[in-house]
Amino acid sequence: MIQVTNLKKSFGSLQVLKGIDVHIHEKEVVVVIGPSGSGKSTFLRCLNLLEDFDEGDIVVDGFHLKDPKTDLNKVREEVGMVFQRFNLFPHMTVLNNITLAPMKVRKWSKEKATEKAMQLLAKVGLQDKAHVYPDSLSGGQAQRVAIARALAMEPKVMLFDEPTSALDPEMVGEVLAVMKQLAKEGMTMVVVTHEMGFAREVGDRVLFMDGGVIVEEGTPQQIFDAPQHERTKSFLSKVL
Amino acid sequence: MMDFRFNIIVEYAPFFLKGVLWTIGLSLVGIFFGTILGLAIGLGKMVQNRLIRLPFDWYVHFFRGTPLFVQILLIHFGVMPIFTAQPNPLVSGAISLSLNAAAYIAEIFRAGIQSIDRGQMEAARSLGMTHVQAMRYIILPQAIKRMIPPLGNEFIVLIKDSSLAAIIAAPELMYWGRAMQGQYYRVWEPYLTVALIYLVLTLSLSKLLHRLERRYDA
Numbered sequence: 001m002i003q004v005t006n007l008k009k010s011f012g013s014l015q016v017l018k019g020i021d022v023h024i025h026e027k028e029v030v031v032v033i034g035p036s037g038s039g040k041s042t043f044l045r046c047l048n049l050l051e052d053f054d055e056g057d058i059v060v061d062g063f064h065l066k067d068p069k070t071d072l073n074k075v076r077e078e079v080g081m082v083f084q085r086f087n088l089f090p091h092m093t094v095l096n097n098i099t100l101a102p103m104k105v106r107k108w109s110k111e112k113a114t115e116k117a118m119q120l121l122a123k124v125g126l127q128d129k130a131h132v133y134p135d136s137l138s139g140g141q142a143q144r145v146a147i148a149r150a151l152a153m154e155p156k157v158m159l160f161d162e163p164t165s166a167l168d169p170e171m172v173g174e175v176l177a178v179m180k181q182l183a184k185e186g187m188t189m190v191v192v193t194h195e196m197g198f199a200r201e202v203g204d205r206v207l208f209m210d211g212g213v214i215v216e217e218g219t220p221q222q223i224f225d226a227p228q229h230e231r232t233k234s235f236l237s238k239v240l
Numbered sequence: 241m242m243d244f245r246f247n248i249i250v251e252y253a254p255f256f257l258k259g260v261l262w263t264i265g266l267s268l269v270g271i272f273f274g275t276i277l278g279l280a281i282g283l284g285k286m287v288q289n290r291l292i293r294l295p296f297d298w299y300v301h302f303f304r305g306t307p308l309f310v311q312i313l314l315i316h317f318g319v320m321p322i323f324t325a326q327p328n329p330l331v332s333g334a335i336s337l338s339l340n341a342a343a344y345i346a347e348i349f350r351a352g353i354q355s356i357d358r359g360q361m362e363a364a365r366s367l368g369m370t371h372v373q374a375m376r377y378i379i380l381p382q383a384i385k386r387m388i389p390p391l392g393n394e395f396i397v398l399i400k401d402s403s404l405a406a407i408i409a410a411p412e413l414m415y416w417g418r419a420m421q422g423q424y425y426r427v428w429e430p431y432l433t434v435a436l437i438y439l440v441l442t443l444s445l446s447k448l449l450h451r452l453e454r455r456y457d458a
Contacts, residue, residue: 050362073370076368
């Protein structure tokens with residue numbers, strides 16, 4: 001589904017990604033963990049080219065992102081993204097937040113988009129919030145709407161960029177529950193997170209990143225129960 | 241002040257009426273073209289390429305950094321004669337006001353758009369929207385709401401600044417105030433009347449803008 005080869009990226013003179021190679025398979029849930037500044041968010045943002053990269057290649061669903069002939073908007077239609085700070089559109093109701101892209105990008109009718117949106121709101125447990133504005137939602141509710149908004153495009157892959165980091169602790173669970181459900185339904189997911197419990201329970205594969213490289217990868221059991229590298233061990237000892 | 245002569249104000253009323261219509265006309269033309277030109281220049285100032293941005297930057301530097309008074313004189317006596325032997329002072333005034341307002345409005349547009357959180361554009365693009373779609377549906381609706389108060393401010397300044405066109409004998413409100421002063425050697429009657437009329441114009445505009453703001457807030 002996503003093939004990343006020798007991905008390199010610098011901000012000015014600071015190289016944040018120093019050659020990432022990873023293959024993400026269909027229906028796989030890949031969890032990326034690592035200390036702040038390890039490049040994990042940048043890596044994720046390269047996957048839909050919100051962040052341009054300097055070297056290497058990324059192929060998403062058969063599209064080479066760096067190929068000038070590739071229509072990035074088409075690629076992004078298939079790659080949903082959920083942000084740390086939700087980024088809901090504050091001037092629109094929850095319902096319109098969700099229906100806008102399907103109507104304008106996928107050219108769905110209003111009826112079809114609304115039906116899909118209501119279905120998704122039910123799925124994330126927020127049917128009753130369809131007609132309110134985002135500023136009246138709690139953080140957990142806002143993030144669930146953001147997930148519904150991304151799902152409304154019926155993407156093939158979902159990217160999660162620290163989706164629970166901006167939430168009050170008591171709201172983390174409701175967002176993780178939605179993500180778990182999504183994983184169970186077979187969605188291909190790449191999740192950058194600090195939620196080690198989620199990584200262990202839901203992840204098919206865990207990547208540990210530090211200093212712009214993937215230091216270690218493996219099943220959650222391998223990473224959490226038997227880490228091989230010193231850096232992995234030292235990171236886990238601090239967060240577990 | 242003791243002998244305030246209302247009769248000369250009444251005598252000049254038809255001229256003040258004509259003058260105020262030209263003042264409104266100048267202001268509307270300035271608002272209209274200043275806004276269109278300002279939008280274009282504001283967009284130009286947001287281009288990544290520094291070389292393309294440079295002329296737009298200098299446009300704003302020049303028109304914000306020099307007095308409108310000087311700009312009017314330059315345009316009427318310097319620039320317009322290149323195109324026509326007998327420049328019309330109202331046209332020169334309208335052009336000067338539009339060009340001057342555009343510089344301020346360009347900055348209002350740029351600031352409004354750039355004040356919208358970067359995450360909004362990212363969210364829109366991540367959903368597959370084009371840059372134009374993201375601007376139209378996500379960025380501009382939010383930015384315009386923030387632009388209304390400073391734009392209103394600029395429009396009020398523009399109404400008042402149109403009085404400077406009197407210096408090139410454009411027959412707007414201030415021109416007739418000066419004419420009356422010259423004829424009767426009176427100060428309070430012409431200038432107080434003119435001041436009051438400007439006040440009515442600017443207060444009406446701020447009322448209108450206030451309503452617009454409230455409607456956008458709802």
